[in-house]
Structure formats: C-alpha cells, structure tokens
Amino acid sequence: MSEKKKLVIGVIGADVHAVGIQILNHAFEAAGFDVTNLGVMVSQEEFIAAATETAADAILVSSLYGHGELDCRGLREKCDEAGLKDILLYVGGNIVVGKQPFNEVEARFKKMGYNRVFGPGTAPEETIAALNEDLK
Amino acid sequence: MKPILMIDFGSTNTKVTAVDLDEQKVLGTAASYTTVQTDVNDGLNNALKLLSEKIGDLEYEHRYACSSAAGGLKMISCGLVPELTAEAARQASLGAGAKVMKVYSYQMTEDDAEEIQQLKPDIFLLTGGTDGGNKENIIENAKILAQIPLDFPIIIAGNRTAARTCEKILTEAGKNVKVCENVMPKFNQLNIGPAQDVIREVFLDRIIKAKGLSKASQLISGIMMPTPAAVLAAMELLSKGTENQPGWGELVAVDVGGATTDIYSMTEGLPERTNTVLKGLPEPYAKRTVEGDIGMRYSANGIVEAGGLANVCRLSGLSEDRVCELMELITTHTDTMPTTEELRNLDFALASLAIKTGVTRHAGTLEKVYTPLGEAYAQTGKDLSRVDKVVITGGSLIHVDTVDKIAAHALYDMKEPGSLKPQRFEVLVDKQYILSAMGLLSQYEPDIALNIMKKELKSYGIAE
Numbered sequence: 112m113s114e115k116k117k118l119v120i121g122v123i124g125a126d127v128h129a130v131g132i133q134i135l136n137h138a139f140e141a142a143g144f145d146v147t148n149l150g151v152m153v154s155q156e157e158f159i160a161a162a163t164e165t166a167a168d169a170i171l172v173s174s175l176y177g178h179g180e181l182d183c184r185g186l187r188e189k190c191d192e193a194g195l196k197d198i199l200l201y202v203g204g205n206i207v208v209g210k211q212p213f214n215e216v217e218a219r220f221k222k223m224g225y226n227r228v229f230g231p232g233t234a235p236e237e238t239i240a241a242l243n244e245d246l247k
Numbered sequence: 248m249k250p251i252l253m254i255d256f257g258s259t260n261t262k263v264t265a266v267d268l269d270e271q272k273v274l275g276t277a278a279s280y281t282t283v284q285t286d287v288n289d290g291l292n293n294a295l296k297l298l299s300e301k302i303g304d305l306e307y308e309h310r311y312a313c314s315s316a317a318g319g320l321k322m323i324s325c326g327l328v329p330e331l332t333a334e335a336a337r338q339a340s341l342g343a344g345a346k347v348m349k350v351y352s353y354q355m356t357e358d359d360a361e362e363i364q365q366l367k368p369d370i371f372l373l374t375g376g377t378d379g380g381n382k383e384n385i386i387e388n389a390k391i392l393a394q395i396p397l398d399f400p401i402i403i404a405g406n407r408t409a410a411r412t413c414e415k416i417l418t419e420a421g422k423n424v425k426v427c428e429n430v431m432p433k434f435n436q437l438n439i440g441p442a443q444d445v446i447r448e449v450f451l452d453r454i455i456k457a458k459g460l461s462k463a464s465q466l467i468s469g470i471m472m473p474t475p476a477a478v479l480a481a482m483e484l485l486s487k488g489t490e491n492q493p494g495w496g497e498l499v500a501v502d503v504g505g506a507t508t509d510i511y512s513m514t515e516g517l518p519e520r521t522n523t524v525l526k527g528l529p530e531p532y533a534k535r536t537v538e539g540d541i542g543m544r545y546s547a548n549g550i551v552e553a554g555g556l557a558n559v560c561r562l563s564g565l566s567e568d569r570v571c572e573l574m575e576l577i578t579t580h581t582d583t584m585p586t587t588e589e590l591r592n593l594d595f596a597l598a599s600l601a602i603k604t605g606v607t608r609h610a611g612t613l614e615k616v617y618t619p620l621g622e623a624y625a626q627t628g629k630d631l632s633r634v635d636k637v638v639i640t641g642g643s644l645i646h647v648d649t650v651d652k653i654a655a656h657a658l659y660d661m662k663e664p665g666s667l668k669p670q671r672f673e674v675l676v677d678k679q680y681i682l683s684a685m686g687l688l689s690q691y692e693p694d695i696a697l698n699i700m701k702k703e704l705k706s707y708g709i710a711e
C-alpha cells in the first residue's frame with residue numbers, strides 16, 4: 112500500500128466556509144499526501160474518529176468564522192485520551208475574531224497543543240513545506 | 248400450471264407458500280407450529296400436509312427455503328471506532344440477515360473473549376481500520392479471538408494491509424477463516440456487499456448443517472438464506488423494480504415479532520434542504536435495523552419501557568393495574584393469543600408503540616445548529632420524511648383489523664421535530680405473510696415475485 116503520509120483535514124465547529132478546505136485538499140493530494148477531507152462543520156470527535164481509523168500522521172484544523180479559539184480548545188487532550196499520542200496538529204485560517212497580533216494568537220494555540228499555527232492567507236505551499244519537514 | 252414451493256423455517260413456525268409461475272399468483276400458504284425439540288422435517292411435513300388439504304397434492308418443480316430457526320444467524324462483530332468500522336460491521340451483519348448479539352469496538356479484552364465464548368456466535372466478523380489505516384487494533388483483536396476455544400468461522404473484512412497477519416494468527420490457532428474486502432476501505436465509505444456475500448456463503452456451508460437443516464436441505468433445490476435477508480431482498484425488489492417494470496419507489500417495512508422488531512427502509516434518505524450537512528456513515532439504500540428489546544411477547548416489557556406505561560394505558564384504555572396484570576400474563580405465557588377484548592386492546596397499544604419506537608430509532612435525526620449567520624442543520628441517518636409507503640408484515644399484525652391505526656404510529660410527530668419519520672404514507676399489509684417467500688423467489692424470478700407482491704399487498708388507506 113501507500114507509503115504516503117496520511118492527513119485528516121476539516122473545518123471545525125459550526126463553520127461552513129467550504130472553499131478553503133477544498134483548495135487545501137487538492138493542494139495536499141497533488142503534493143503526494145493521502146488526504147481524508149471531512150468537509151465543514153466537523154466536531155473534535157469526528158477529527159479523532161477519522162484519524163484513528165486511517166492511522167493519520169497529522170490533523171489539520173481549519174477555522175474561518177472567528178470562533179476557532181473556542182472550537183479548538185481541548186482537541187490535543189482528547190487526542191491523547193484516544194490513543195493518538197503525539198499526532199501532529201496544525202491549525203489555520205481566520206482562527207480568531209478580528210485582527211489580533213499573530214504572535215500572540217500563535218502562542219495561545221501552541222499552548223493548546225497545536226504544533227503549528229498558520230495565519231490568514233497562508234499559501235498551501237508553506238503548509239506543505241512544513242508537513243514535509245515535520246513528517247520526515 | 249407450474250407450481251413451486253417456498254419454505255420459511257422459523258423458530259416457532261414453519262411456513263410454506265405455493266406459487267404458480269404460469270399464472271403468477273399465490274396458490275396457498277400454510278404454517279405449522281414447531282418447537283426447538285421438533286425435527287425441522289416434522290414441521291415441514293406438517294405444513295405441507297396442511298397445504299395439500301387446501302390446494303391438493305402438487306408436483307413442485309422447485310423448493311426454495313430460508314431459515315431463522317434455532318435462533319437465526321447469530322453474529323458478533325468488532326471494529327475500531329464505534330461510529331465508523333464497528334458500525335459498518337454491524338450494518339453488514341444486519342443486512343445479511345443476522346441477529347447481531349454484540350458489537351465490540353477498539354481493543355477487545357480477555358473479558359470480552361469470555362463473553363464471546365458464552366454467547367457462542369455462528370459467525371464472527373472482524374473489522375477495523377481503513378485500507379492502509381490502523382493495523383494494530385485488528386491484529387490485537389485477532390489475537391484475542393485466537394484464544395477462544397470455539398470453532399465459529401471468522402470473517403476478516405478490515406484494513407487490507409493487516410488482513411494477512413490476522414489470517415495467519417487465526418489459522419495457526421486452528422480457526423476457520425475467510426478474508427474479504429474491507430467494510431470501510433476509505434474513511435466513511437461503506438463497502439458491505441463483499442462481507443455480506445461471504446456471510447451468505449458461510450451460512451450455506453456450515454450453519455445449515457449445524458442447525459440440523461441439512462436433512463431438509465436435500466429436498467430443497469435452491470438457496471437457503473436467513474429469513475431477514477429474504478425479506479430485505481423482497482423489499483428491495485418491490486422498491487427498485489426489475490429491468491422490465493418499475494418498483495414502487497421509496498418505502499419502509501415493519502415486522503413486529505414476539506421477541507424483536509425489524510425495520511427496513513428502501514431509500515437513500517439524503518437531506519431535503521440545501522442548508523443541511525450530512526453527518527456520520529453513509530447509509531445503505533436497503534437498510535435493516537433490529538430492535539432486540541421491542542416485541543409483542545418476550546420483549547413486551549421493553550415496549551412499555553420505551554413507550555411509557557402512561558401511553559400503553561392511554562392507547563389501550565386499560566387501567567395501570569390491569570395493564571401490569573396482563574403484561575405479567577403475556578410475558579410469562581408468550582403463546583397468549585389476543586382472545587379477549589382487553590388483550591386485543593393491550594396488543595393494539597403494544598403494537599402501536601413498537602412501531603413508533605422502532606421507526607423512530609431507524610429514522611435519521613435533524614439537529615438545528617446555530618451559526619453566527621443563522622440556522623443550519625445537521626442530519627444523521629436517513630431522512631424518511633418523503634417515504635410514502637409503509638409495508639406491515641409479521642404474524643402479530645397482519646390479521647388485526649385496526650392495523651391502519653397501528654401503522655399510523657410510524658408517522659412524523661410534531662412533538663419530536665428532529666425525528667425524520669414519514670409525513671404521509673399508504674399502509675400496505677402483507678395479509679398472506681408472503682414477503683420472505685417473495686424474497687426467495689426474487690432470486691430466480693424477480694418479475695414474477697414483483698407482480699405477486701404488487702397484487703398481494705393490500706392497501707389500508709393513507710395515514711397522515
């Protein structure tokens with residue numbers, strides 16, 4: 112079977128912004144990843160269930176509507192609980208309300224257990240480079 | 248005339264149905280009481296005798312049979328995540344007509360192994376992981392199964408990259424193993440057909456013999472399948488039609504038995520509205536669920552528990568004390584027939600609540616989610632709201648003259664707006680109790696089976 116690295120991606124919470132995740136799906140597949148795209152309105156439990164069955168190497172959480180901070184809290188702990196120890200967690204999009212200094216936002220999400228945090232307008236190439244480095 | 252015979256070996260009854268292929272009609276039906284002790288052949292011979300008293304001695308060109316005798320096809324399955332592969336494994340087993348005794352998820356334990364040993368399944372379905380996904384879990388579970396000193400066949404339908412390893416572990420332990428395609432090859436992709444084919448094969452090879460049906464099977468020219476699988480086949484045919492004639496489209500069928508209630512739905516059940524997101528596993532077009540705690544006699548207490556004593560009293564017009572007394576009677580004497588007015592009223596209430604509970608559990612749910620932009624909806628399971636036909640079968644209901652009022656309890660209820668039950672439907676009753684026979688016939692003569700069902704299912708009007 113594939114030696115491809117496996118990603119689970121989706122838009123967390125009650126967020127319905129469907130375009131960005133579609134673009135990421137195509138970009139990651141083109142870059143040689145095996146992608147399970149959960150689409151929009153994805154709960155933490157669904158991320159974990161999908162990552163468990165597919166034995167994913169990373170979970171990439173997207174949030175655009177401003178409630179990312181609430182939605183993303185606790186995912187790392189639940190992953191630990193579910194036996195997904197040390198799985199790579201990324202988050203990106205418009206993850207907080209309005210414009211806030213990115214380094215502060217990044218620090219808060221890192222504290223929540225996310226390995227990398229990407230700001231608005233991040234190009235897929237940047238994420239792919241990061242994945243290639245982290246999943247070597 | 249070209250008569251053929253369909254036989255349904257049940258746990259309490261052996262039913263026979265004679266059909267004339269030339270005239271495309273039912274010649275007659277008969278049933279004979281059987282017990283666990285009775286030899287299945289005695290039951291069959293009795294039923295045949297009764298049948299020939301009605302329609303004379305006929306030379307049957309073929310005899311086809313299905314069976315739910317000796318407890319039906321008992322299965323246990325396991326998967327990884329409860330909502331994913333474990334659920335896919337359950338769907339596969341139910342759709343194959345099995346009685347699902349237990350579904351395990353994640354890693355099974357020594358305690359689970361002991362429980363399995365006590366439950367003595369006919370078949371175990373081992374799944375877990377998408378293809379190329381998680382391997383450890385299914386392999387660990389294979390090791391647990393390897394320790395159980397019983398020889399039930401094990402079907403492996405999980406992560407293909409782990410299948411070989413599992414097969415090796417189990418064959419080395421002396422188990423009878425079959426490997427087939429994954430029930431969930433990719434995330435959220437349901438692929439239960441291959442596992443169901445293997446379940447059918449194993450059922451034919453082994454289970455028939457083990458259940459003492461092999462003697463009878465010498466008389467039988469065609470497939471034995473579990474009875475629920477036959478009913479499912481009949482309903483799918485009735486819904487989809489054949490290449491020569493259309494079916495009746497989307498429908499629901501309900502079979503309220505003494506111990507369990509089976510619900511079948513034939514529909515994609517996709518969301519109605521565009522602002523609805525579908526959650527959970529995709530649903531099979533032909534879906535079966537079984538409520539093990541809902542039945543008219545052995546499981547009558549389960550109906551009261553689920554439906555509420557107050558509702559039983561309201562629907563039956565009996566006092567609480569009287570309901571309790573009669574409940575005691577029918578659950579200890581499970582062969583009690585509704586011979587008095589009171590018992591008929593109680594049965595009316597029980598059947599109504601059995602249908603309500605069964606269909607509610609089978610139907611999908613719609614949940615409102617509030618987003619900053621406004622309302623959106625999340626649907627889990629099948630939307631049955633547009634399904635416009637409900638077929639009623641099962642010995643306890645088909646002869647009751649209030650069957651239309653009972654069936655109406657499958658309707659959408661404003662008090663539970665999130666439950667996606669049918670909003671308006673025609674009630675169709677399997678008066679002659681022929682659905683399993685038509686499911687068998689559908690394997691050979693689908694057009695004839697379809698014609699007969701269209702003729703024999705009697706309309707009892709519209710419920711809305």
Ligand code: B12
Pocket residue numbers: 125126127128129130131132134135171172173174175176177178201202203204205206207208209210229230231232233234235238618619620621
């Ligand atoms: C189209 C749109 C909508 C549409 C969505 C239609 C649909 N089904 O997709 C509708 C009208 C429904 C909508 C609704 C809302 N929206 Co709107 N929407 C937009 C808009 C204009 C474009 C989004 C888009 O598709 N962009 C194109 C894609 C390609 O880019 P992207 O989504 O940003 O994704 C890329 C990157 O961000 C990145 N990325 C995304 N996720 C991740 C994850 C990881 C891990 C990584 C590495 C990278 C990454 O990669 C993607 C591809 O390049 C944006 C503004 C904007 N110009 O971005 C606002 C915007 C996202 N919406 C916003 C808001 C506030 C809302 C509403 C709350 C409005 C309201 N008050 O009701 C609702 C929320 C509804 C809900 N429950 O989700 C705000 C969010 C503000 C914030 N976070 O503080 C924005 C930024 C507009 C604004 N400036 O105010 N919206």
